[in-house]
Amino acid sequence: MNGADRLCDTLLVNGVDVCFANPGTSEMHFVAALDRKPQMRCVLGLFEGVVTAAADGYARMADKPAATLLHCGPGMANALANMHNARRARTPMINVVGDHATYHLEHDAPLTSDIESLAAPMSHFVRRIASAEDVGPAIGEAYAASLSLPGVTTVILPADCAWGSVEPAAVTKTVVPKAKTVAAESIRAAAQALRKHGARAALLLTGSALREKPLEMAARICAATGSRMLSQMSNGRTERGAGRVALPKVPYPVDMALDLLREIDVLILVGSQMPVAFFAYPGKPSRLIPDTCEVMTLAVPGDDLPGTLEALADELGAGRFKPANIAPARNGEPALPSGDLDADKVCTLVARLLPENSIVCDESVSSGRVFYGMCADAPQHDYLQITGGAIGIGIPLCVGAAVACPDRKVIGMQADGSGMYTLQGLWTQARENLDIVTVVFANRTYAILHGEMRNVGVNDFGRNATQMLNIDEPALDWVALAQGMGVEAGRATTAEEFVRLFRGALSRKGPFLIEAVI
């Protein structure tokens, strides 16, 4: 057996049995080894940005990493933007990047590049494999790191380490360090702060704290202390819907965020980062909390976030309190808007027609600004969103979520400008017959940038700005683009048409795309 076989065995023994791939010549031995392992599911992406976003969506839903197969520095470069999003979501991921044979590197062949330098900014862990025998240990370390940090790991696989032979040996499951327990002292300090500051204290949550049970625990804490709870501006996955805790996110617009956080005296971070403006603007602050606000870091990524909330609830005797902010169920059939579509109507329609147990992948950017609030009392669902601001995550994020959860409907809320970055993901949706409805908000502009131009004081656009901010000439025909990649599609210009297409897509299995012209 060779190093590539060992690689597959190490992944499989750890339960990593999905590989999103875009291979090249230097990975042929890896491909051949995967071919000898039918228990590994290999999913092809026609562009590497599809591969890593799919791995991200998969792990957010499966709670275990997928492997990716990427080709040399430039192949990984194409994957970096969505590695960046995964890094910000702290998604476990094992990227395997093929490189030239160790002895070939010195010759600077055309595809040679400094993979470490490229990988480091978007990875929590980077490791170059030194030999065929080093493949097993390297993949084991990456697997453990992906779950314990948690985050994005990148392993560089020189071709000769893949094809070199290894001694046959039993491959054993890797020991993953347990999530760390927060010190009792920190729990006590946080409890004290919550008691003292009440409504002027807030828990800022992210990561695994946003699942149903830990959220409920946080809501009991808030009920016991009168404190507030929020989630980060962007989060990998939130369990939401009627009967679950509804909590606001820190808003994107700086002024709205400042307003929301104005009266907080103590902010307690549970896996989250201190809230900062997504971008800097002249004359506006970077920090979104008042200068006088105390920031307490209760738990960081890698800590046991649900356990932390449980310990905090215990400390406060919060278990006997009814959780605050549970979203009520809706009464009766919700009314549906009618007439010509606009962005808010599309959001309303999806929110009101959202099926039970669905997974929403949200890259609707400015078009979907009202959507999150509208879904608080929708049937229970998972909400996944773009996390690092690197647009082009949506279509392939749906791919990964659908591979992880074949029995659940995946709804993609997709801005058109962002969707164009990784539209190749539609082909993978078709290839794998994934159960995904993609809703494209076809406003035919980079709408968010129109707002940002006004933010910098430009209200009248000349030819150059118009050329760079509008994508309407020619208009993209998303129905043709989807069909060109084997995905059925339809166009809606009215709410009635949208409802008909959306209900039709929900009633069947497999991918469907709706171009909502707004």
Place this chain on the structure above:
Amino acid sequence: MNGADRLCDTLLVNGVDVCFANPGTSEMHFVAALDRKPQMRCVLGLFEGVVTAAADGYARMADKPAATLLHCGPGMANALANMHNARRARTPMINVVGDHATYHLEHDAPLTSDIESLAAPMSHFVRRIASAEDVGPAIGEAYAASLSLPGVTTVILPADCAWGSVEPAAVTKTVVPKAKTVAAESIRAAAQALRKHGARAALLLTGSALREKPLEMAARICAATGSRMLSQMSNGRTERGAGRVALPKVPYPVDMALDLLREIDVLILVGSQMPVAFFAYPGKPSRLIPDTCEVMTLAVPGDDLPGTLEALADELGAGRFKPANIAPARNGEPALPSGDLDADKVCTLVARLLPENSIVCDESVSSGRVFYGMCADAPQHDYLQITGGAIGIGIPLCVGAAVACPDRKVIGMQADGSGMYTLQGLWTQARENLDIVTVVFANRTYAILHGEMRNVGVNDFGRNATQMLNIDEPALDWVALAQGMGVEAGRATTAEEFVRLFRGALSRKGPFLIEAVI
């Protein structure tokens, strides 16, 4: 005025008047400044890989850099693969990458990343702007470096350096260091080697040595000494066709390359690199020349390559010799193949119907392996190809060439798998109404990888290998994809259909795509 205005002025005073762009929020002041400069042509790409490949194609034909506008680390990450190709072609390019305001970086906002680490592997020059007043010097340095190194330059523009004010001042043209002259001693040594080794000596050319006049000079040298001439495996631009020098490229298949170079005792590098295998294979050498072959580096990138050949010709008294290997003109109308298409027939048809003064952008990969040889005696044309092995250059390379040369027909020879990486470039072709005919070789597989799998000893593919190497289920409908982006298109399954579509496309202006089903 602000830093962004100074940036535009510094570009324009140096004649850099095309900016390929994909902006985001942190570049809004740059966009606003571009909007105040109608003499700057701003060309939008709907994905950053389009932007840098277009800048590459532009500079290869215009012999001056374009600017690009990219958004933060992830936006530049999307651009890296084609920056890599440009780096290998030594194409002058000025990438302007927006970043957060200097004071915002410490807060690690979601889009923050280490741009220097990402840029360095794919750039010859990286410079972070320190202040608004530093914008002018930084852009001037990048401009000079892009032409004198020559190569890819990346300038990081923090948002507050763009919006910060600068003292109004006259912007003067940047002084670009002249291409370096090769020492007389080196010229003499090369002349001596050519005289001594005759047919067992070879000139290996690339870069500006592949234009009509320097090629003719090299061909006189070869006529005078009986020596051989070759070009690198991949080159940015070669002037070719009847009446010009026809020279072979170092072939991609290792065995063919070894055969071609087997009898060379002295290889003289003129701007080129020592020939190495594109990939390493078990049991095959990395170096493509015999161990006994002497390598003389006569000129490196940044040296005056045409001047070097002229000096060498002078030294050898080669001026009076008739240049060797001038391609004859064709006699009469060439016969055209008929019947069902295959890859070779498509190559034959394009080669035989190639219009005078056209520009060929070749990313046909394995499908086009016979094309280069077939075009030696075609009407005169420029031949541009993928240079760094980072697939996804073709469609946007055509964009850049067509922007640089609006009066010339651009022919894109496009493999389907590679084309999918940057198909968004078709939209820019439509938006700018560029005169491009794209020929897609629709073989619906990663054909080159089938060959490479056989090279590693795998002949029977199981499900996983099939899933990763074939792109036929579902088949991509390139006609729909093109039309979805506003480009007219047609499908050909026979030579007759192809000829009809190709002649039709040649007879009109504007983009057209032919899906050649092979």
